[in-house]
Amino acid sequence: MKYQSQSVAKLYFIAAIGLFVGQILFGVILGLQYVIGDFLFPYIPFNIARMVHTNLLIVWLLFGFMGAAYYLVPEESQRELYSVKLAKWLFWIFLGAGVMIILSYLLIPYGRLAELTGNSMLPTMGREFLEQPTIGKIGIALVCIGFVYNIGVTILSGRKTVINMVLMTGLVGLVVLWLFSFVNPENLVLDKYYWWWVVHLWVEGVWELILASLLAFVLIKTTGVDREVIEKWLYIIVAMALITGIIGTGHHYFFMGAPGYWLWLGSIFGALEPIPFFLMTLFAFNMVNKRRRVHANRAAVLWALGTGVMAFLGAGVWGFLHTLAPVNYYTHGTQITAAHGHMAFYGAYVMVVLCIISYAMPKMRGRVANSNKAQVVEMWSFWLMTVSMVFITLFLTAAGVVQVFLQRMGDTPLPFMVVQDKLEIFYWMREVSGLVFLIGLMVYISSFFIKGDAADEAPVLEASAADNN
Amino acid sequence: MKDIFTKSVARNIYYGGSAFFIFLFLVLTFDTHQRIPERDNREAMTEVTAHGKRLWEENNCIGCHTLLGEGAYFAPELGNVYFRFGESTEAIKGFMKSRPVNGIPGRRSMPQFNFTEEELDAIAEFLKYTSGINTENWPPNIQG
Numbered sequence A: 001m002k003y004q005s006q007s008v009a010k011l012y013f014i015a016a017i018g019l020f021v022g023q024i025l026f027g028v029i030l031g032l033q034y035v036i037g038d039f040l041f042p043y044i045p046f047n048i049a050r051m052v053h054t055n056l057l058i059v060w061l062l063f064g065f066m067g068a069a070y071y072l073v074p075e076e077s078q079r080e081l082y083s084v085k086l087a088k089w090l091f092w093i094f095l096g097a098g099v100m101i102i103l104s105y106l107l108i109p110y111g112r113l114a115e116l117t118g119n120s121m122l123p124t125m126g127r128e129f130l131e132q133p134t135i136g137k138i139g140i141a142l143v144c145i146g147f148v149y150n151i152g153v154t155i156l157s158g159r160k161t162v163i164n165m166v167l168m169t170g171l172v173g174l175v176v177l178w179l180f181s182f183v184n185p186e187n188l189v190l191d192k193y194y195w196w197w198v199v200h201l202w203v204e205g206v207w208e209l210i211l212a213s214l215l216a217f218v219l220i221k222t223t224g225v226d227r228e229v230i231e232k233w234l235y236i237i238v239a240m241a242l243i244t245g246i247i248g249t250g251h252h253y254f255f256m257g258a259p260g261y262w263l264w265l266g267s268i269f270g271a272l273e274p275i276p277f278f279l280m281t282l283f284a285f286n287m288v289n290k291r292r293r294v295h296a297n298r299a300a301v302l303w304a305l306g307t308g309v310m311a312f313l314g315a316g317v318w319g320f321l322h323t324l325a326p327v328n329y330y331t332h333g334t335q336i337t338a339a340h341g342h343m344a345f346y347g348a349y350v351m352v353v354l355c356i357i358s359y360a361m362p363k364m365r366g367r368v369a370n371s372n373k374a375q376v377v378e379m380w381s382f383w384l385m386t387v388s389m390v391f392i393t394l395f396l397t398a399a400g401v402v403q404v405f406l407q408r409m410g411d412t413p414l415p416f417m418v419v420q421d422k423l424e425i426f427y428w429m430r431e432v433s434g435l436v437f438l439i440g441l442m443v444y445i446s447s448f449f450i451k452g453d454a455a456d457e458a459p460v461l462e463a464s465a466a467d468n469n
Numbered sequence B: 001m002k003d004i005f006t007k008s009v010a011r012n013i014y015y016g017g018s019a020f021f022i023f024l025f026l027v028l029t030f031d032t033h034q035r036i037p038e039r040d041n042r043e044a045m046t047e048v049t050a051h052g053k054r055l056w057e058e059n060n061c062i063g064c065h066t067l068l069g070e071g072a073y074f075a076p077e078l079g080n081v082y083f084r085f086g087e088s089t090e091a092i093k094g095f096m097k098s099r100p101v102n103g104i105p106g107r108r109s110m111p112q113f114n115f116t117e118e119e120l121d122a123i124a125e126f127l128k129y130t131s132g133i134n135t136e137n138w139p140p141n142i143q144g
Helices: A004-035 A046-077 A084-107 A110-116 A134-156 A162-182 A188-223 A227-252 A261-272 A274-289 A298-320 A325-331 A335-364 A372-409 A416-422 A424-449 B007-038 B047-058 B089-097 B117-131
Strands: none
Touching (some): A004 A335, A046 A084, A046 A162, A084 A110, A084 A134, A110 B047, A134 A162, A162 A188, A162 A227, A162 B007, A188 A227, A188 A274, A188 A298, A188 B007, A227 A274, A261 A298, A274 A298, A298 A335, A298 A372, A335 A372, A335 A424, A416 A424
16 A cells, blocks of 8 residues: 555445445345245335345445545555545445435335425435435435545646546546436426436446446556556547447437437447447456466456456346347336346446455555465355356346246236246245355455465566556 | 557547537437427326325335336336226225235235325326326336
8 A cells, every 4th residue: 555545445445345235135135025025024115125225235336436436546646635534524424324324214114204304395205226315315415525526636636647537537427417316307207317317327327437447447556567558448448438328328218208219329329338348348358468467466356357247248238138129118127127237236336346345455454465365265255246146147037038028028918916926936046046145245254354474475477567557 | 550549549539429429418308308298298297196206206116116117126017007907096096095004925015005095196196197108109018
């Protein structure tokens, strides 16, 4: 670690992992509710558990992005963070607010929560992923603004690398687009139109900039490849992300009342959206192949390669599968969507956060890399989580295909609930895969507690390359 | 090739390309606003449907159902429920009223929300208004 202030990231990473555990526990509950419909009913109905599952995901990924930015921006800018104090304050405020929001979902009936928090004054609640009480949304906005300010001042008064600038545009975009979570017209079509400005333009827009810059940072550090080469790749990837992703929003405007031309625009640009993810895969493998040293932290390199592959499969391939309007006509809002959502979020955002944690955490704990033993355990967790997520996705895809056929395409379409009963076997298999994922997560956490000598005996391929970045 | 395609070219594609597509997206958004009055069934919007939408949100219906295909995938699509229930708001209200408080053993069941008659009306009217939106003939059939 080159700058003291980088260590503030540790708090953020620990909180992220803690909330990640909560997210997976609720995922397992949801999976069970799919097959045992009255599990925990009426105490934790499905909608509450789902809200906890998805909101925890969003909050812990934000913690991960913030931690990542606090770690890499000082190093890239070659100066200490503008304000460590602000970063610590914002951490506790964000954690307090996040935990309060989750607990309020679990302890207070949602309708009552809306009443207590004065939702009628500025109604923003009750839309998928944006279920937070309005006051909570304001809190998130303020924390993010404070965070971007802290990062922004650091960057502007330091070295402005490409990684810094791309990360910065991504973070500013994140804040600006969040403001659309306050837009909720009574007209359902307009409501949906702008709802996607948060949801789509985050995950298929500005978050990709954050993803790509984190990946580039880890690759520079672990491969020793020339910064010029990596930065050119980074520019191309993020350029493709926005060129395809912005108009690609149209693949959500097919069947919700927007004009028909979105069928064409959404299909064409949606079909191009895998390009930046494919480039990321090429990028990760190319850089590792061209590496000028073997970094002692092999686990971090594995996460980086894994991100490249899984982001392409989950976001790229599984996204393309149903992005064309004539296909989406049949698959829209089925288990196909759920399958895509799971692998895309895991492959792109979960994995890149775990990647930067894997790289940065040992450094913040005073070593280049963890002991060999700890790394082996961490790599086991990589495979357990990744393979089980592949199976979750495959079982949901199978369920989705059967659902589409029985409910949407057959000569005698069956009612939704009748079809759901027939999908039971796939849901059970998904639940088993989910439990394996949970085990993988436990293995992951245990890897932090394995001691042993730091593994820094790895050979340097070219001595001069070791510290040129 | 390497000499022509430099980092600054890549940078210009990033900033220039993004700016162009943001601008295009804003133009398309403007155009969408011009065209949707003929598609979004706004003539059916009233204070009652607005109240219904609020109730829909404040009880987190989207946490189980989909509405025009978006939401959770745990319970039936409701964008066309008005047609599925024989174009009867009374049938929609009757279904919501009939939900058992403690659920159905072993099965999924919608919670009993104890809505007042006025609230039931508002939700049913909201779903009726939704069913009139031009969705390019989605969903493919009545089952949603």
